[in-house]
Ligand SMILES: Cc1cc2nc3c(=O)[nH]c(=O)nc-3n(C[C@H](O)[C@H](O)[C@H](O)COP(=O)(O)OP(=O)(O)OC[C@H]3O[C@@H](n4cnc5c(N)ncnc54)[C@H](O)[C@@H]3O)c2cc1C
């Protein structure tokens with residue numbers, strides 16, 4: 001008898017069995033944020049020839065494993081997180097905890113011309129990296145930029161001008177949260193821009209694993225993007241190319257707005273497709289997810305609820321409010337109170353309905369259903 005070369009403890013196997021293999025993985029990268037043994041291709045897996053024996057693994061691996069605990073698709077107490085990060089529980093089940101909701105846009109024409117909507121995210125990032133702010137002094141931002149053929153790739157920007165490379169939305173998922181693992185150790189004060197699942201995974205990491213680290217050594221400011229759904233890159237690319245008969249490289253901009261995917265080709269042609277034509281490639285994770293507004297971010301930013309070329313901003317934390325107020329005072333962004341909360345709530349309600357259907361199906365199949373209480 002030979003011993004197996006790769007020994008897997010029950011720990012990663014639980015994450016694999018309950019979340020990944022059952023379709024709940026959103027490829028957010030939060031399991032790789034906690035453990036260097038995890039790698040990503042289409043989905044998370046253990047690195048080649050690496051064993052997941054708990055004693056060799058992350059220091060505090062328990063029966064289920066830190067990777068399981070750090071996944072946004074496993075149970076946690078929303079109330080405890082709200083109290084830990086915002087000081088209070090939310091009384092708004094649709095939007096989560098917030099201090100203020102405004103509409104905003106950049107005052108910088110170059111950012112406005114490249115941004116997805118109002119350029120508020122890029123302007124706030126530029127502001128924080130430009131040396132105006134010293135307490136805390138941010139050393140960089142973890143963002144997503146367009147790689148070859150619209151492949152989303154992680155990007156670490158440490159200078160304001162580098163942020164022009166990460167404007168615009170890419171509607172494909174990537175394991176971005178794992179970037180924090182090595183960068184935070186070196187850089188100490190970072191801004192992270194991500195979807196609801198990514199920012200929740202980062203909060204889990206802060207709540208469970210960074211709680212004893214002094215804040216000056218591990219400070220994270222989170223900007224969340226509203227997110228109704230996000231696609232696996234290969235399928236998204238193939239579906240777009242099949243429909244448009246255009247190579248994806250030739251597309252300059254994509255936008256999902258009012259139920260349509262609108263693509264602008266380099267020669268200026270605009271093509272539109274009902275987003276429901278992409279339903280077959282929406283991952284079960286996104287159908288299950290109800291976190292449309294990235295409920296645990298310091299600030300959440302979207303287009304729904306705002307006028308064209310403006311953003312809706314849900315400002316949740318004290319630090320988030322201070323940043324927005326200072327950026328407005330310094331003329332970096334402008335804000336108004338004109339936001340349609342009803343439009344934002346409608347998206348949340350649609351996600352809640354979809355979630356109910358998925359939960360029923362998963363229960364019938366005896367699949368894992370996390371509990372957010
Ligand atoms: C996958 C996805 C789905 C979205 N769905 C909705 C929606 O249904 N309704 C809605 O109102 N808004 C949605 N948004 C948000 C919206 O598209 C804009 O990101 C938001 O309004 C901010 O606009 P902006 O002009 O300030 O962004 P910009 O200043 O242009 O900055 C864009 C930021 O988005 C980040 N980003 C780009 N692609 C990704 C990605 N794949 N994953 C994580 N971060 C990324 C970049 O890091 C960059 O910092 C979605 C965004 C994404 C990425």
Ligand code: SF4
Pocket residue numbers: 009011012034035036037038052053054056057058061064065066067068
């Ligand atoms: S976190 Fe623990 S259980 Fe998960 S892969 Fe790493 S060592 Fe294994």
Ligand code: SF4
Pocket residue numbers: 015019020024025026027028029030031032044070071072073175201
């Ligand atoms: S942490 Fe993220 S990438 Fe890892 S299994 Fe969970 S959803 Fe998937």
Ligand code: SF4
Pocket residue numbers: 026173195196197198227228229230285286287289290291
């Ligand atoms: S819909 Fe939810 S699970 Fe899917 S990418 Fe967006 S935040 Fe993540």
